[in-house]
Amino acid sequence: QALLDTHVAACCEFVARETTPCTPVSPLSLLQTLLHLLEHLIDRDYLPREGVDEAQRTEFAFSFACTWAFALPLAHHKGADQRRVWGQWFKGRAGKLPMPAKGNVVDSFLAGADGEG
Numbered sequence: 213q214a215l216l217d218t219h220v221a222a223c224c225e226f227v228a229r230e231t232t233p234c235t236p237v238s239p240l241s242l243l244q245t246l247l248h249l250l251e252h253l254i255d256r257d258y259l260p261r262e263g264v265d266e267a268q269r270t271e272f273a274f275s276f277a278c279t280w281a282f283a284l285p286l287a288h289h290k291g292a293d294q295r296r297v298w299g300q301w302f303k304g305r306a307g308k309l310p311m312p313a314k315g316n317v318v319d320s321f322l323a324g325a326d327g328e329g
Contacts, residue, residue: 215274223282231294233285249277275309279317
């Protein structure tokens, strides 16, 4: 609940004010996508289990789901890669949420329990 309270409204505002989605997307659709991704990630073995507690797994799932829910409808607009713009902004505000050490957050993927992408 705290992750949703902390990040969702800000993400919706940023997408609405600072980016241009390739197709119009309502904040409700963005939230619905986030929740569907979270449900799928938490219920499956896509997240590490060894050496990671439940809170860390939840934060990892949230970070990944948030990235894809809010950045997915973005594309290049007027010479700017809107996904990269969103990723840089989200990395800056994410605080303790896990983020890839290198590159843009939208370039990351989950390897799954078997190590396959």
